[in-house]
Amino acid sequence: MSFTSVWLREPRKPSGPGRSREEIVAAAVELLDQEGLDGLSMRKLGARLSAGATSLYWYVATKDELLELAYDQVWGEMAVVDPDEVGWRDALSALAHSMRQVILRHPWSGDLIGRLPALGPNALHVADRMRRMFKAAGFEGSVIDFASSTLTAYVFGMTIPEIAWNAAMGQTRYDADEMRATVRKAAADFPEMLESVDLDVYEDPQAVRELCFDFGLVSVLDGLERRLAT
């Protein structure tokens, strides 16, 4: 069985006098937030904790394990509301928006989604809550899993490219005209596409992305709700 994960190993003993795993993970998240996925190296992280570069290997088997740990921290920030209070659709909608916001807040997590197993307690908690929401809606059996996968896929699939966009645009003064020119150049060989692409989009891309996310979310929820009728 080659499938491994930090979460499938024996739980850690309570931390002794030395550094703690929590401390290391917290520092890793901080470094990731500041410098991104490529900015995290064991040497840099060690330096931040004023430790030798290789001391961390006492607490963590591998860099990937450390990333799994950091990744689960992100899931811990996602907000769940009780479907009994607001209804299943609003609960799912709020969760979807929260997932998007949290990922945008930790852009490095976008590179980890789907690459790393999400088996940490926080990830499981969110998955459990989403499942309950679909159950409250009336879904049953494996359709609960299908519906959860569908919604999660939509949110992640929509948010991951947003990160790349933010990264590319973040470090430059944004100019709508220049951007339009770039797009026109890139799509020069697709006249039909240019004619149908709405270039007003580049006036306020932030707002348009929000609109787009809502449009898709409503569509996905509508489509799922329709499964209940039949």
Next chain:
Amino acid sequence: MSFTSVWLREPRKPSGPGRSREEIVAAAVELLDQEGLDGLSMRKLGARLSAGATSLYWYVATKDELLELAYDQVWGEMAVVDPDEVGWRDALSALAHSMRQVILRHPWSGDLIGRLPALGPNALHVADRMRRMFKAAGFEGSVIDFASSTLTAYVFGMTIPEIAWNAAMGQTRYDADEMRATVRKAAADFPEMLESVDLDVYEDPQAVRELCFDFGLVSVLDGLERRLAT
């Protein structure tokens, strides 16, 4: 303007007597297919072309540019059908399935989706065709973009985790009971979740994923179709 891409630079001069960019990209795709994203290094690729490791920099400015080039090759494998022949829904459905299959065939491309700009001719062609399908359905203006984004997000968000699953499972003999035990262990603290998760899933995960993808796809298309009514 810090946003850069191979596709936004001046087109290349026709290849002279030396190696060609096409040759290099083809070799890169081959290496990626065989050894994955981490398996591609400029040194290894150079060796494959019996060239010095750094010779490639004559044809390609950077490794990321090479990846952009290879990524667009993948888009070139996606199959589009004419909406006039089969109707917009079937055309979109076929395209979605094709996108999934192609990505699963080139697992490394999953790590690139959303991280790299998809501005190559093949990617643009697919985007253009998808847009036409939505146009044929009756969508207009920026809603065409929203609908395209929604469907693409779904397909990518669903397929990316499949790759990780395949990678984890591919190298081990698959045992349904063992897998169930692993899941039970991981979710030990979530009794409600365990009770709602359908553990029969692990009898034939391949078939279940297919089912799940279809379920979500139908839902997304239903939800989008509903936007036309209002």
Next chain:
DNA sequence: ACCTGAACACCGTTCAAGT
């Protein structure tokens, strides 16, 4: 115009050795 090798500034990880 095309290709080379040496060199630079990095990586993750192992391991014997220290306290």
Next chain:
DNA sequence: ACCTGAACACCGTTCAAGT
């Protein structure tokens, strides 16, 4: 039990030098 430094086997990229 915890931490260290040296060492290994890699990276991407630059650049002066060759043909």
